[in-house]
Amino acid sequence: MPELPEVETSRRRIEKALKGKVIAEVIPDFDDHIVFDQASAEEVKAALEGAKVLGSARKGKYLWLKLDRKPWPVFHLGMTGDLEVSTKKGFVKAWGGPKHWEAARARNKETRILPYCRLRIVTKDGSEVAFTDPRRFGRIRLAEDPENEAPISKLGFDPLLKFPTALKLGEILEKRRAPIKAVLLDQGLFAGVGNWIADEVLFQSGISPHRLASSLKAVEVGALRTKLLSIIRKAVSVGADYDHYPASWLFHYRWGKAKEAVTHRKEKITHDTVGGRTTAWVPTRQK
């Protein structure tokens, strides 16, 4: 479930594999018009092959490569997208379901199978990056100036880049009539926040997801801001490795809708739909 920490971790991973290198070959799935919804697979291939990777950048859940020529590729991981790296030669793409993987495996036992691979990038020195996405809500696009073009230009504050003071944030939330959970998910305000981070922030700051954003008191806005920043920084610092998130986080207990779901302190977890999304929260702790 790629939210800001997973996307930032992916960015660092592929930057390490590609920075300073020349892209030798790009292998897209030419039949995929969903992931390649604006630029065609052919156009992406043409834009990347032969270009040198200068670096990478990210805002919210979007990331992009900076090349020594335009346009640049922009990636969104959607709900199930991922960017994998191999430093040794030998990724093999396999489209479709498990049957395709078995067939590919049978053809070449030595090579790693990449389920649902949409794009492979191979550098001159043999490093490989692969974009995989089973459910195809992810997107691969091209842009001349990603940061200043829609949709990235429409994003709000990225908690890792620039974030408003508690005072300023309070002024913004005062004008919003939707439940705070829905406002936290608004990418035009909190770029990079997704469903689990929003729930975690509200859990840790003791605020009910149903509260209207405009009803939050200054002290609550301050707590929400502090928790939002600390949760994202912590998740990024451990490379979005869920096993290393603190045991006290709701994250470990929120999945599934088991009636008996409880926190690490045995508090009852309730599942409601807020802002159109399943919301896990703890009524005894969140007011």
Place this chain on the structure above:
DNA sequence: CTCAGTGTTCAGTG
């Protein structure tokens, strides 16, 4: 077989 679950966009409502 049905449906939840992921994030974004777009149509519809107020």
Place this chain on the structure above:
DNA sequence: TCACTGAACACTGA
């Protein structure tokens, strides 16, 4: 015009 809601999108897995 603006703010907000809810469905649609593709697909797996429970």
